[in-house]
Amino acid sequence: MTHEPAAPPGTTVSQLSETELLDAFLPGATTDGPHVLVGPGDDCAVIAAPGERVVVTTDTLTVDQDFATVWPCGYRTTGADVGHKCAAQNLADIAAMGAVPTAMVVSLTMPGDTQVAWVAEFAAGLSRAFGELGAAECALVGGDLGWGRELSVTATVLGRLEGEPVLRSGAGRGGTLVHVGVLGRAAAGLDALQTPVPGRWDGVPEPERTALHRAQLRPAPPVSVGAELARAGAIAMLDISDGLLRDVRRIARASGVSIDLDPQALEPAVHTLAHAGEAVGVDPWQWVLTGGEDHGLLAVLPVDSPLPSGVRAIGSCAPLPREDGPRGGGSSAGNGARQRRHERGTVTIAGRSPRQWFGRDVVEGWDHFEP
Ligand SMILES: [Mg+2]
Structure with missing residues (x-):
């Protein structure tokens, strides 16, 4: 990513409006793909649904439950780590149905003192994972950024089927x-x-x-x-x-x-x-x-x-x-x-x-x- 940082280092999300935060988030995100008819910017995205069936899954990662901000070994979890893992576990569910991921929406709830840089890393990590994990058709087409007491990320992924779903x-x-x-x-x-x-x-x-x-x-x-x-x-x-x-x-x-x-x-x-x-x-x-x-x-x-x-x-x-069973019970x-x-x-x-x-x-x- 070669985009300009949207906010000076150290800026926290509570110092920005939602629009400014979105400006920090979107440049690192892959928002276009072969199935995106309308991308982020409207009230909803519009996604093509080849084959008339859509495979859908959702998954949440919550701080202290699914990851630590700072682990006992001293490692500090980056935004890119959380973005990657959020993508990986959702994409794996789509793959497990024999389907191909096409689009993702993500909802990020975070405390006001979260660094804006962390949010930008999160978006980039999530999008990079599409390429790294073999989900090249997938795009991040929308989501929600909001405040809460603890950091929590929920992603929903859609996928297309080439044949029957594998159960x-x-x-x-x-x-x-x-x-x-x-x-x-x-x-x-x-x-x-x-x-x-x-x-x-x-x-x-x-x-x-x-x-x-x-x-x-x-x-x-x-x-x-x-x-x-x-x-x-x-x-x-x-x-x-x-x-x-x-x-x-x-x-x-x-x-x-x-x-x-x-x-x-x-x-x-x-x-x-x-x-x-x-x-x-x-x-x-x-x-x-x-x-x-x-x-x-x-x-x-x-x-x-x-x-x-x-x-x-x-x-x-x-x-x-x-x-x-009962013998001869037909x-x-x-x-x-x-x-x-x-x-x-x-x-x-x-x-x-x-x-x-x-x-x-x-x-x-x-x-x-x-x-
Ligand atoms: Mg699963």
Whole structure:
């Protein structure tokens, strides 16, 4: 960005009118794109909706809940960090439907002492993320800037579909479980950011620590691969926001299937975290199996589908045996049986329950949810 700063350094948002603040915000934002018919400046934007269907999602980031202004390790979160993360988690949701992001609106609520420079960085970080993450068709077409006691950002993203939306519930006939993106790195980064310096993370070299911080602050979902997976025939998909095991289980339950993870296929992800894990006393499997916020894509493809570039098979997905039900009961099982079958959707690792495989509870409360 080569635009002039709209306000002298140190200016806070309460010193500007909303129009002046918008003047600081807009130059850093990508407000035009192939689907924008009317951009910012009117009461609403107007967006083309190819295919007559619109995919829509929304997500909020709140200070002290989703990020810290200053982390215990001393890192100060920038506006660009928050802009990037806000874009990343919303774009990942669109990608997870097999769709292509087309437009975003954002609502930024902030205390009056927020620096105007922070707001400009936020807009730039958000827009840069469109290009970096593979959402080149997406534009920021509007939003709202307002005051509140705490900093909070809500974005809504629209997307277009090329074919049918890919739901979590479509994997009933089974197939290959695939993943694209990173695993466990955002969780390791969160641990590092939350650890005071000097502390547990001192033995991890600075570049590695910084890379892990970045994985938490600026996750990199492979957004364009969502539509590629849909084209490759994906029958179920979601983005991993709450950890591999939890999100695999979401597909297993929604689809009524059993999913078996292949630990060998996860080894490379574990390997990249092995050194940090050893230095700080955390089993890297814990990060890989349970760490959230990486926003990689998890999908089920038919067994004979070719894998798009960067996509790896990490397990297999099989229909559950038919509900036992009353013998000879014919169709009496009906919806109730289908419901029970879905509740039985299971996740195993190399054929064993996560608890057996890991030797202890790998996700707190996991057993509580087990059938
Ligand atoms: Mg999601």
